[in-house]
Amino acid sequence: MGLGTTALASVLSQTQSQAANQIAHFPPKAKRVIFLFMAGAPSQLDLFDDKPDLVNQFNKPLPPSVSNGQRVTAMTKGKAQLVAPSMFKFSRQGQSGLMMSELLPHLSGMADDLCIIKSLHTDAINHDPAKTLFCTGSQIPGKASLGAWLSYGLGRMNENLPDFVVMNSAFWTGGTGNVQALYSRLWGSGFLPSKHQGVSFQPSGDPVLFLSNPTGVTTRSRKTMLDLVSELNRDHLNEIGDPEIRTTIAQQEMAFRMQSSVPELTDLSDEPQQVLDLYGPEVQKSGSFARNCLLARRMAERGVRFIQLFHRGWDHHVGLPKKLRGQAYDVDQASAGLLQDLKQRGLLDDTLVVFGGEFGRTTYCQGKLTPTQYGRDHHPRSFSVWMAGGGIQGGISYGQTDEFSYNIVENPVHVRDFNATILHQLGIDHNKLTFPFRGLDQKLTGVEEAHVVKDILT
């Protein structure tokens, strides 16, 4: 029996077994998510949370009534908290008149599709626990990531590609002086079976680890090999009786299919120039954020459920204006191009695109302070993210911070609320997506109450 016939048989059994997992609690608005994770924490003050009056506070101490003795990092502990207004101009954009930073000219063109949440907050003040919290719902390593939960809860949408893919930018423009590590736990499966973990696509070499045949193994020899292995496994199945052997056969067939489906996915030769142009010149470079955005769209088309991009380089403690310009260059046109491309193909309606980092940055300066030279420390108390598509209203801003972008004064959204909202758009009640482990019915949103941000839904 050749691969063609055996493949079909086991695909059927596989799809049946996976149906058991599928647990949409109500009709979903989004079928898939593209999560653009800005690791290092971008400054909300310079990108999204416009505070025009802050210029009057330049170099003045942050009033203690605002900071209220809250904890700071080891880097600025005990130091003066002098206010650093943003040097970047904001203006009204689109029909909605959303205020957008001059750093984001291309995204400004998509303002009517964006929902900017200005009132996100988190529990962690340092990168590692904050990223872990954002991606897995807990500061403590060992929990399942958002994408793993979706894989577990919703099952697969395709038979030839992974359902959770991760792409890390290989480089960025905002300097490499201060950049944090990433950890596979951020896309790990934690206590869930490891088949739900994110598959990390590589910018060079095999896009999926161990994808290519060893040198000298031709398509013909590979087929002969898999046919032999498959026959012997079937004989063994008949002898032993363990149905797990059937799973092995099916997974070998899927691996073989991935050997052609993944190269087809990453081969951009069929993309017309006007599409490439949407993403900007960096799309030509393998490993760029722009290239990964384009790949994300191709994955979305091919039924990958959860696509997560990690772009590092946002940790601007000092020299923020120059570095932030570089970072904005990396992501502005690429993410705007992604939105536009999805929209043109009618995919934005059921694709939820999310953009954000693990926390925000302080209104007070770290390092040298002049009107055009400043840095900002970590700020977990308020920060901004945006969402688009997938049943989220466009052209709106949600939540408000005080005049210093320090405290939230309206509609706070905790990270777990944010995650609950993402799950909701995919048809999942965050309280019902659970997995028993260590004595608890584990949830992405943890043991504290979480609320879907209903006001921003279409």
Next chain:
Amino acid sequence: MISIPRQKNVTRIRAFRISLHHLIVAGWITTASVFFGGYAGATESAEQSVSFNQTIRPILSNHCFQCHGPDGEDRKAGVRLDIPDEVDLDEVLDRISSDDPDMVMPPVELNKPLSDQQVTQLQRWIEQGAEYEQHWSFVPPREHPVPTVDDNTWNRHAIDRFVLDKLQQQRLPHQPSADKRTLIRRLSLDLTGLPPTTDEVHAFVHDESLEAYENLVERLLAKPQFGEHMARYWLDLVRFADTNGLHHDHYREMTPYRDWVIRSFNENLPFDQFVMWQIAGDLYDDPSIEQQIASGFNRLHLIIDRGTALPEESFNRNVVDRVSSVGTAFLGLTLECAVCHDHKYDPITQRDFYQMYAFFNNFDGGPETGGRNGLDFKRGLQPPYLELPSEEQEKQLAAIDVELDRLTAEHQTLQSDAKLKDGERSEQVAKSIEKVRARRDALIESIPATLVMKERDEVRPAHLLIRGNYDQPGDVVQRDTPGFLPPLDDVIDGPGDGVKTRMDLARWLVAPTNPLTARVAVNRFWQQVFGVGLVQTSEDFGAQGGSPSHPELLDHLTLQFIRSGWDVKALIRSIVLSETYAQSSKANREQFVSDPTNRMLGRGSRYRLDGEVIRDQVLATSGLLNPELYGKSVKPPQPEGLWKIVAMPSSYPRIFEPDQGSQIYRRSVYSFWKRGLPPPQMTIFDAPTRESCTARRERTNTPLQALVLMNEQEYFHAALHLANDLLQRADLEDRRRIEIAYETITSHQPSESVLNRCTVALDHFRAVYRDDVDAADQMIAANRRSGEDHTYDSDQRIELASLTMLVHSLLNLDETKTRE
């Protein structure tokens, strides 16, 4: 869900009785599925009493304790169900069977409705007097009568008598003993993590003596590979790794700890000592080197490098991590659930947690790792640590120091004495000093060292931390063990009024009165050979953990283990000498479906090998394995660029540089473990990141695993290596060469059908490479390693490529990656 009025319940109970009876009559297949639906509870007839521990506690715990359990803070309506006489049981009955959404318990919004069967069980339990029992694992193990079974072979061994008795009660079949080849393969993999060599297989197959099997067990237990294999499980459990796991994820050095674990298993260090040394090895009077090394258990937690977090916060994080790992590794308790509030399901109060915390907060060292300069950083060390120079190294160091003193003195003289002032000479000496210092540094870098535990002289006060926040200290707490377990005072010699120590805690952990430590350990050793523990949740023996499939057997083995002096080899010997262990893993489909993980033990367990065993087997069967024991971690090749994509510019190490030569063929227990990104050949096969304690691994079967086996360069290279051996045997015909390859890899002889299929495939491969000699050439060139000087003519190249494909096919068989 529970919408039927109370009156109708009666009818429903009756209907349930009938259906249960019906099921039992219907035969073992259905009974098995009932068994696994609700455990022993489901097999009780209505007349039998409902067991609180087996049936009722799991229901209450999972559905009620969240609001009506041990945690006083979140308790609703003042009602608690975890202890007797606290609640009006009639009211409970009314509420659980109510059809009023405002009345029904559990409340609708909890999303945890009771099933009809659970309501019935609760009702029967209440009707029978609502007897509470202490949670099974908190009661010390006791002797149970060993059942007698009517099978002479199975009546010899206590394990078999417990197992067969249960199987017969459930009317489930068992299997005959596996064939000898399967047995030696199974035993070798289970005890050493390596397959048997064909010589070992032949010797065992031809050994007709009655003691053949027992002798084989002894030989395997005596192999040093036993310790390596056992250590691997332990290193998962205690989250051993080569990096710090946070922020920069810098290098850390604890090689001597790993070596000690391996040695301890090989030398069969009594397990109670093994536990005590790790908890409190530093607190013995005049502790031995080994005891100090073992105390490094307390240093295996994740740790952040200084500069971003607040030291107070990092300090707290480390202590919580230490305490939690004691819970998982030794007690099978989820102590960490009581960091912020009382435990929701187990009687562990928040105060209990911080009383345990008080044993571990007196560490005499920094809460974050030091700066990025200096030898300590390069060596992955942070004080306190233990230097372990060889005699030779000590001599060299002494000699260098003498030389350094001499040069320093000379330099000073040249500088200070005006008469002797000689610029040129002084400069020369200064240069020499620099050179000697560099030599000294290099020597020190080569000296083995390991992080150890050390207590401060003055006891640091411990507080209950409000909501678990490091900056919100509450009441001061004293060192003590959880209140629901036997008191710590019982194990303290003397008046017991002084400050309790970690040594007291260590003694308490292994005291005869402690109901958990030995049980948890025995269960994990059982899990290592059967693939699943008698208690499936080997990390959690609390109310939310699983019930034991064979509680009496677990008690029996635990007591036997303690009586033997915590003798690990004796325990393992006892398990593998049972008929239960030796059963064939062949069964019919219904058995696999009704009991997929073989908890009833009605057959030999069959499960996918761990990633480490898969790799070690590839190396062993191809003849590449480097059997060198002990020493620093090594880096076998992995796909390029993986670390770079996650590392920080100043992470150390930042770039993965593979080792060379035979170092890359060492066993996987020595593979460098970067917590931020461990070797993908392992994590793809469910290896944990070692960021937290892992008592058991998931076992999945994925396309990425298939890709590793199909395409991993070193695995393929190993296939070519073995194929090259076969090529050299030009005198042999194809069938014989296939037999050799198949037997080397699977320990079995190929059937006629396997031989035929392989022969046909080999001819196909030859046709492929005859048509495409370039491909064969490329394969051989890509797999040429330095030092290899084979030359092949073109026929041989075609032959080698074809044989490689055949061998590689066999390495990809389900049978090869599976313990049967």
